[in-house]
Amino acid sequence: MNLPQPLQELIDQFEALPGIGRKTAGKLAFYLLNVPESQLLRFSQALRDLKSKTKKCRVCYNLTEEDVCQICSDPRRDRKQICVVEEVLDLLVVEDTRKYNGLYHVLYxxxxxxxxxxxxxxxxxxxxxxxxxxxxxxxxxxxATNPNMEGETTALYLKNKLEEQAKKDNPGLKITRLAYGLPMGASIEYADYGTLGRAFENRNKF
Ligand SMILES: [Zn+2]
Known part of the structure; x- marks a missing residue:
């Protein structure tokens, strides 16, 4: 059976998204079909604004509606620290911890x-x-790049580059890497060698 064209189009669009298969795409499309018109309008407006009203902060490249993002323009943030992350989603996760009050740089x-x-x-x-x-x-x-091969490669490259630069005009610059350890609730028995090794290297005073 052929579905009405708009419905088929929506299913195809959902299916093109990462992590969504044909079945889920169908479920989502049929779900939206039964949602109130006002909610659908908000959904479509969000889609339309996604590109046009979103830009990258000209300081840290975080996503923003203004030229400079909320973090960079916040006078309470510590300008002496820059946390380098791979993606904006990583920045959001670090923000959620509420442990960091400096600035960011997103590498994309x-x-x-x-x-x-x-x-x-x-x-x-x-x-x-x-x-x-x-x-x-x-x-x-x-x-704060990821603890995998690519993230480590990136961190190592940056460390060398930054040290080189620091030698010239800022010899006191500290270059740090996030400590990775055992996940909370995990047991040592099941930790992989990489994680356990790293946890040992970065052990703290107790
Ligand atoms: Zn910014």
Whole structure:
């Protein structure tokens, strides 16, 4: 049976999204068919505004409606720290911990040689320019890239680049990496060697 064209189109669009198969796409489309008109309008308006009203902060490249994002323009944030993350979603997770009060830099990716992604394909040049401009005002760069091969490669590259830069104009600059350890609620018995090794290296005073 052929579905009405708009419904079929919606199913196809949902199916094109990551992690959504044909069945789920159908479920979502039929669900929306039964949702009140006003809610549908809000949904479609959000879709329409997604690109047109969203831009990247010109300081940290976080997503924003203004030229400079809320974090960068907040006078209570500590300007002496920059936390480098791979994606905006990572920034949101760090924010949720409420443990960090500095600024960010979003790379939009990671160095990934197997997929031909080098330092210049992500926002590393922008980070370096920012660090150069900050000079001695900057005290710490926190490398919060993912604890996997690409994230480690990216962190190592940045560490070398930043150290080189720091030697020239900011010798006191601290370069730190997030400590990774055992997940809460996990038992040591089931931890993989990488995680356990890292947890040992980064053990804290108790
Ligand atoms: Zn910003």
């Amino acid at each position: 990716g990671r160095i990934d040689p197997l997929n031909n992604l080098g330092p210049d394909d992500i926002l590393i040049p922008q980070l370096m320019a920012r660090v150069r401009k900050s000079g001695r005002e900057l005290e710490e760069v926190i490398l």
